[in-house]
Amino acid sequence: MTDYRPTPTDCLVVIDVQNDFTPGGALAVADGDAVVPVIDALLDRFDHVVATQDWHPANHFSFASAQENAQPFETIAAEYGPQTVWPDHCVQGTKGAEFHPGFRAQRAELILRKGYRIGIDSYSAFYENDRQTRTGLAGYLRERGFKRLFFCGLATDFCVRWSVEDALKEGFDAFLIEDACRAIDLDGSLDAALAAMDEAGAKRIAASDIAA
Numbered sequence: 070m071t072d073y074r075p076t077p078t079d080c081l082v083v084i085d086v087q088n089d090f091t092p093g094g095a096l097a098v099a100d101g102d103a104v105v106p107v108i109d110a111l112l113d114r115f116d117h118v119v120a121t122q123d124w125h126p127a128n129h130f131s132f133a134s135a136q137e138n139a140q141p142f143e144t145i146a147a148e149y150g151p152q153t154v155w156p157d158h159c160v161q162g163t164k165g166a167e168f169h170p171g172f173r174a175q176r177a178e179l180i181l182r183k184g185y186r187i188g189i190d191s192y193s194a195f196y197e198n199d200r201q202t203r204t205g206l207a208g209y210l211r212e213r214g215f216k217r218l219f220f221c222g223l224a225t226d227f228c229v230r231w232s233v234e235d236a237l238k239e240g241f242d243a244f245l246i247e248d249a250c251r252a253i254d255l256d257g258s259l260d261a262a263l264a265a266m267d268e269a270g271a272k273r274i275a276a277s278d279i280a281a
């Protein structure tokens with residue numbers, strides 16, 4: 070078995086463990102809160118942790134309610150390409166945008182907020198959905214000297230997926246801690262995401278592969 074025991078150049082990246090993505094939230098991921106205890110144990114294994122927070126203004130472009138004629142979960146044509154539209158979620162300053170109370174966000178050295186531009190969504194922690202606008206995270210992680218990034222959180226098939234793929238493009242090694250993630254799974258999007266991450270060169274592991 071490969072030894073995934075974290076080293077000082079490893080970083081755990083916790084994606085969007087927020088109230089709106091857990092049961093009872095506005096864009097609840099089925100079983101989304103199941104990641105909370107798994108991530109809690111991982112937090113003690115890593116020297117370094119960063120977290121992302123989906124952080125939209127009211128009336129954000131990605132909300133179905135901001136479009137003339139769209140229902141949540143439909144795909145619309147944005148100027149930058151296809152965009153799924155969602156129920157209003159993770160609105161800046163609301164309870165739904167806060168981290169899940171079981172997630173020890175105090176362990177995070179950096180909290181990166183994304184999706185704050187009213188006209189562009191941002192699934193990836195590295196690039197907004199126009200696939201051009203950088204969030205600055207790659208520069209930060211590189212400057213910190215991190216080499217291997219271990220991803221967990223919500224949702225596997227959207228924000229985790231795009232973050233993993235972009236991490237690889239940016240030259241990091243990327244690991245998907247599968248049982249520390251849950252998916253939205255729209256029309257087969259989970260299978261598509263796993264295939265895309267595999268193809269891009271991500272390694273899929275389990276939380277138990279990270280030695281105590």
Ligand code: VGL
Nearest residue numbers: 085123155223224227228
């Ligand atoms: C996410 C849809 C919309 C995610 C964020 O965190 O995966 N998905 N906004």
Ligand code: ZN
Nearest residue numbers: 123158159184
């Ligand atoms: Zn969002």
